[in-house]
Amino acid sequence: MSTPDQKVAVVTGASQGIGAGVVDGYRKLGYAVVATSRGIAPSDDPYVLTVQGDITDPATAERVASAAIERFGRIDALVNNAGIFVSKPFHEYTQADYDRVTSVNVAGFFRITQLAIEQMLRQGSGHVVQITTSLVDHASSEVPSVLASLTKGGLQSATKALAIEYAARGIRSNAVSLGVIRTSMHPAEYHETLGALHPVGRMGEIQDAVGAVLYLENAPFVTGEILHVDGGQSAGH
Template identity: 65%
Template sequence: MSTSQRVVVVTGASQGIGAAIVQAFRKLDHVVVATSRLIEPSDDANVLTVAGDIGNPATAQRVITEGLARFGRIDTLVNNAGIYVGKPFTEHTLDDYAAVVNANMTGFFYITQLAIVEMEKQSSGHVVSVTASIADTAYSGVYSVLAALTKGGVNAATKSLAIEYARKGIRVNAVAPGIIKSPMHPPEAHNALRALNPLKRLGEVSDIAEAILYLDAAPFITGEILHVDGGQSAGR
């Protein structure tokens, strides 16, 4: 590794936004520790893959431990893992609740703790989480309670962590996407989803990856929730 290379951990890295984030950092010649439940080994020597449920503390520990063993440090953590379950509030099951909390909040908690411990040792680092625009902008007919509860919680935690660790050289930010063209949304739903933002189009996974790269390279930005949502959070 050169001194200019950063070591980036990306959760939820096997497809969609996560895969685009990995690719974007590799284009900058940074090395990546990529994790998700079903991620396959990579033939790129500068991408270490770790398969597992990020809501399991043992998975988070393996990601950080194996990343340190391979690359020596952790510079950036991208908390991208997450799921969305859209149902009327009273129809959510205990399994729905447990699955969403596990992916969206519990995984964030475990791996962010471990990453910040390592960042403190070098007095530098950046945590950036992928949340959701719908977490703070509700729309009639769009079921968003569990997204608001979990991704909204991560938005709030982002600001708290940014203040707690600012003097230790660690920045904490979030990117809040709108509707992104990804495996989460089937093609037959795209036309209806375009109507949910003023630009009347779906975002691309590259829009989110580029926003993360921007925040990662912006040393005077911390505690920011950057909405990348076609104007959805501004109004309709």
């Protein structure tokens, strides 16, 4: 059980890659963490509570929020990391593609964020972070990404709207807009090609994304910010 003054973070899409890195990052800050994904395994760390479930299902969001409050008594940060990316020419997207991407990227954000903010309002403080993509701000003919722009672009707009709506009530809202990050999603044979999409000539690392989230967590005067961590992509080519 956490101490009364120990802060608590909830992280979605937390079983691997950036999400797992964010869990570790918050633990190093001394936070207890509730980590969720469909296939997440139990943790040996008593200050990491894992909850299996599909975050697109509102019932999963309810279980995650309830678990955080029952186990640790509060929610101080929510990192909406769960997301999927499907790159196709726009006219080739199927209804199944649309349903899958919108359910994870939008529905997966909606209910858990409502529940987290309800608890943050009771506490009088909190911080919500969305993980998005720099393709929202800098479209590329090499990477067709209309569904990403539709969904993650919506999250960026929602990030600013939340920041303004709750600024006077102690709740901040920010986003980290990423370039391509080196994770197991990207086979090694594509690393050189993916790296070349960035003006700096390489892919980002998981710690680049984690560091951005933790910077925002420790920046109490920053809200409504879309922080680009993309090797210069959003600035141009």
